[in-house]
Amino acid sequence: VDLSAQIANMSVKNLFLNASGIHCQTEEELDELMNEPVSGAMVTKSMTPKSRFGNPLPRYYRLANGSINSMGLPNQGFDYYMDYLKNHDQKKPIIVSVAGMSKEEDLEMLHQLQDNDGYQGLTELNLSCPNVIGKPQMAYDFEAADDLLHEVFSFYKKPLGIKLPPYFDLVHFDMIAEVLNKYPLSHVNTINSVGNGLWIDTNSETVVLKPKGGFGGVGGSMVLPTALGNVRGLRQRLNDDIKIIGTGGVTNGGDAFAHILCGAEMVSIGTQLYEEGLTTFERVTKELTDIMEAKGYKSLDDFRGKLKVIE
């Protein structure tokens, strides 16, 4: 099911999904997402060919207005998730997130997905994990990303999207959009966490995360402005048929409304979902529905992408 078809005429209630990494690593977590009544889709933890423990703990820390993580791609491995898909009926679309430790691993998993006739799902290639020691965020290397996508689309014919890191320069929006517009992508998911932040416990004068000397990806409400800027900047530049999943900083219906004004087709929730639990979907959906009713909007299309500027 490709994203645009899946959300062609969805109602508000189908708008939300988890951010990859949140509540989606084990069969138990995936089952809970599958059976959660409100969210319209779900995404797996980014997977590697073999299972990984990930980075040493502590590797996640809650901040007053967000989170910082250096998980290091802990996941059960590609075959585990393929088995999950085979053995569970899909009450909602499951986006399969892949994040190889190298270009070869990305290609290896995508070949397996392409060659698996039983797999008709939507795949998301994560080019933005900031926490694998020694591994760069591929999407910050425009040429390498272009080369990878060129190779991927020479054989991959099923719906495929890309998970992007945040960019912080309009010229970088131009540059990544120029690359992505060359390919028949189903969607772009933006943003991933803001990479390589640092949090300090000043009492002990120590960092709070063990891996990488404390450096980790930052998420939660404090990254909302960066997330909105990236959704808006990419919506203004990407071909219309490349949909956008807006991720980053969503804690309530108003934040989701803002993402949709910037052009998001669907909205994923990460830090808030992790901290509050699966009831977040019901709360945020109700808040968004209330906002729409107050404004007289009947559907998402009444306001999606219609952000006004000051003339």
Ligand SMILES: O=C(O)c1[nH]c(=O)[nH]c(=O)c1Cl
């Ligand atoms: O450390 C992680 O596992 C991780 N953490 C993030 O914040 N984004 C990612 O894409 C990944 Cl793969």
